[in-house]
Amino acid sequence: MTPIFLFSLLSAISTVGQSIVKPGSILTPTTSSPWLSPSGLYAFGFYKKGNGFAVGVFLARISQKTVVWTANRDNPPVSAEATLNFTSDGRLVLQSAQGAETSVANFSSASSASMLDTGNFVVYNSTNNTIWESFQNPTDTLLPTQRLYYDDVVDSSVSESNQSTGRFRAIMQQDKYLALYPLGTPYSIEYRYWSxxxxxxxxxxxLNLDKYGHLYLANASGIVTISGAGNSTKGSIYRLRMDDDGFLRLYSHVLDQNGNWSIIWSPTIDKCEPKGLCGLNAFCEDDGMVKIFIAHVFLDLHLLMRAKGLWAVKGISPQKVAKKA
Structure with a gap:
């Protein structure tokens, strides 16, 4: 069911250039509007996930619903009867239909919050100092002006429609390398498939992404450009996403056009390179589109390869196994 967004005076108090959310504000999945950024580009609130709803930040001004941050991403979806409460003691709490409460983020004693046009959801104390922000707690996406500091990570989602934690990770390492790994493996060269x-x-x-779509590493000694091929089309927006197939991709989208996101950069590596992409007892072939073959029966692997001539993933890249008489 398409949510019907109704404005409530309790939802937000608008000021010049900023929409301020105060304690006492309440959101529901289907009967209240999300908390919008000043331009209406980004929104914080409920979005559809599976058979229920999740809380996060998403692009609200484009037809293709795009989630860029998710709260408690591995929790199950909630029903349409759930509520999101900015409590009088300054907490942001998700309450299920059964009354169970879950904190949306790790803060308390907040005096206000704001959804910014950068896509950053920011929480303030009584002196207007930031005490929490979504940019410091990324899930699978990096937005312009957002940075990854050393040891910060972005983890892939399960799929485009399921923002639960997936199988791959991008990490900004202390050795100044941005590196990609299968989630749960050691941060060592044996498991790293791109850096x-x-x-x-x-x-x-x-790791930095600017508003023009330039992606680069920077420290006190200099800058290394990863992608300088930003789309110069007026009104373009960008996002860097750790995708569910293990690839880090930079996307662009032209606002106010009814189109899709375009890929403008991705590491130039074999599509079968991400370790674990095919799962156990499987073989991967990359001929422009990944094909996965699964051995359903535990046969002698050597005999299986001889019989089928399959492509095998050997940890780094696929190798063709030649047929023998």
């Missing part, structure tokens, strides 16, 4: 870094003496590099 880029700064060859400079200073430590603590950051």
């Amino acid at each position: 880029v870094g700064i060859n400079a003496p200073k430590l603590n590099a950051t």
Whole structure:
């Protein structure tokens, strides 16, 4: 069912250039509007997930619903009877239809919150200092002006429509390398399937995406450009996403056009390179589109390869196994 967004005076108090949310505000999945950024580009609130709803930040001004941050991403969806409460003691709490409460983020004693046009949801204390922000707690997406500092990660989602944690991770390492790994594996060269870094003496590099779509690493010693091919079309917006197939991709979208996101950069590696993409007892073939073959019966692997001539993933790249007489 399409949500019917009705404005409530309790939802937000608008000021010049900013929409301020105060304690006492309440959201529901189907009967109240989300908390919008000043331009209406981004929204914080409920979005459809599976058979229920989740809470997050999403693009509200384009036809293709795009989630860029999710609260408690591995929790099950909630029903349409759930509520999101900005409590009088300054907490943001998701309450199920059965009355169970879950904190949306780790803060308390907040005095206000705001959905910014950058896509950052920010929470303030009584002196208007930031005490929590979604940009410091990324899920699978990096937005312009957002940074990854050392040891920060973005983890892939299960799928485009399921924002639960997937199988792959991008991490900004302390050695100044941005690296991709299967989730849960050691951060070592044996498991890393792509990386880029700064060859400079200073430590603590950051990953940066600017508003023009330029993606780069930076520290006190210099800058390494990862992608300078930003789309110069007026009104373009960008996002960097760790996709469910293990690839980090930079996307662009032209606002006010009824189109899809376009990929403008991705690492130039074999599509079968991400380790674990095919799962156990499977073989991967990359001929422009990944094909996965699964051995349903535990046969002698050597005999299976001889019989089928399958492509095998050997941990780094696929190798063709030749048929023998």
